[in-house]
Amino acid sequence: MSANFTRSEKHTWPHSGTWRPAIRDGFATANICCPKCKQIGSLEPADHQIAEDGSVSPSVVCDCGFHEHIRLIGWTVGDKK
Numbered sequence: 001m002s003a004n005f006t007r008s009e010k011h012t013w014p015h016s017g018t019w020r021p022a023i024r025d026g027f028a029t030a031n032i033c034c035p036k037c038k039q040i041g042s043l044e045p046a047d048h049q050i051a052e053d054g055s056v057s058p059s060v061v062c063d064c065g066f067h068e069h070i071r072l073i074g075w076t077v078g079d080k081k
């Protein structure tokens with residue numbers, strides 16, 4: 001299973017199934033919102049890698065049982081906005 005997350009253009013927390021650029025420990029990463037339970041999560045650079053095409057590995061697990069390989073649509077390397 002895999003899920004596509006679209007990029008949120010809002011300057012607030014992402015809505016369910018979307019992501020926002022974030023910086024963690026100096027690395028570009030993303031905050032994501034679970035499409036199932038709407039919990040906000042951060043992709044920790046130590047735990048997840050984001051490929052040039054936005055594919056996140058390994059798969060993302062949420063407390064609610066959501067467990068998918070996800071892709072961040074609109075991801076660009078080094079995006080710091």
Ligand SMILES: [Zn+2]
Binds near residue numbers: 036066
């Ligand atoms: Zn969830």
